[in-house]
Amino acid sequence: MSNEQQQTPFERRAGELLRDSADSLDAATRSRLTQARHAALDGVSSRPAWLDFRVLAPGGAVAAAAVVAVLMWTGPMQRPAGETGAFDDIELLADADAYEISQETDLDFIEWAAAMGEQDVAGT
Amino acid sequence: MSFCPATYASVTLPTVEPTAHALNTFLASVERRAYRMAQIALRHEEDALDAVQDAMLQLARRYARRPSEEWRPIFYRILQNRIRDLQRRRAVRSRVLAFLPWGGEGEDDSDPVERAPDPAPGPAAEVEGGEIGVALQRAVSLLPARQREAFLLRNLEGLDVAETAAAMGCSEGSVKTHYSRAVHALREQLGEFMS
Numbered sequence: 001m002s003n004e005q006q007q008t009p010f011e012r013r014a015g016e017l018l019r020d021s022a023d024s025l026d027a028a029t030r031s032r033l034t035q036a037r038h039a040a041l042d043g044v045s046s047r048p049a050w051l052d053f054r055v056l057a058p059g060g061a062v063a064a065a066a067v068v069a070v071l072m073w074t075g076p077m078q079r080p081a082g083e084t085g086a087f088d089d090i091e092l093l094a095d096a097d098a099y100e101i102s103q104e105t106d107l108d109f110i111e112w113a114a115a116m117g118e119q120d121v122a123g124t
Numbered sequence: 125m126s127f128c129p130a131t132y133a134s135v136t137l138p139t140v141e142p143t144a145h146a147l148n149t150f151l152a153s154v155e156r157r158a159y160r161m162a163q164i165a166l167r168h169e170e171d172a173l174d175a176v177q178d179a180m181l182q183l184a185r186r187y188a189r190r191p192s193e194e195w196r197p198i199f200y201r202i203l204q205n206r207i208r209d210l211q212r213r214r215a216v217r218s219r220v221l222a223f224l225p226w227g228g229e230g231e232d233d234s235d236p237v238e239r240a241p242d243p244a245p246g247p248a249a250e251v252e253g254g255e256i257g258v259a260l261q262r263a264v265s266l267l268p269a270r271q272r273e274a275f276l277l278r279n280l281e282g283l284d285v286a287e288t289a290a291a292m293g294c295s296e297g298s299v300k301t302h303y304s305r306a307v308h309a310l311r312e313q314l315g316e317f318m319s
Contacts, residue, residue: 040180
């Protein structure tokens, strides 16, 4: 005790007797305390319980199943006409012809081709 | 984009987790005194072991990541709560039994173990038999709960007033009062044998 100097002889003697009784536990009790300690320490993991794979795996499986179910329920995505999306951009970038056109320096030809296209549309 | 090591160096890494080894060392250092404390309070060896084991489990599962210097008052707070729970269960059990035809004879909320007649021969006889330690434990077990807690936490475990207050969930002033009354009561019973 930090203030042991302030204790009376009675208190000091009482403390000695109590600590002696704790130190002189029988072997069976000491063994059971050791088992209890080991059982308690088994519950200590190196990471939070919610990060445990055994905890995350079922949750992940349920989430994946839910995503699949939603996709199957709603069917293929329909995009409104005229709206472009990310997939269109990817196709454009992946298309070798489109790349060549984008690098074309003959802008007069491109403008002429566009005008001809518009005339065809107007004519129909 | 240029790689900037300083950016990564400034990222705070998770705090070093307390190792099971440190917790094992702590629990090994307190388990015998904790058991004796529970055994004196409950006067039942199996219940005392249960209380200590529960306190160990709670500390390991909930508070292992707290700074190790906090473990001792937290552990004893858990242990005291567990002891009180067990005493309450005994009281409830005795109340339920009192309603049954074969149950107890009257309603009494106190711990039936505490109400049981004490077969001990008394301090004088125990001291004559060299059992002053047994007489002391018996006298401590008969103290009011809060006085017993304060006396054991300070005298058996060696907690200071602040740590005892944290473990008991009360003010330091209350600890001093309970402890003083406990010492006074024990000295009246055993003072002449322990001088």
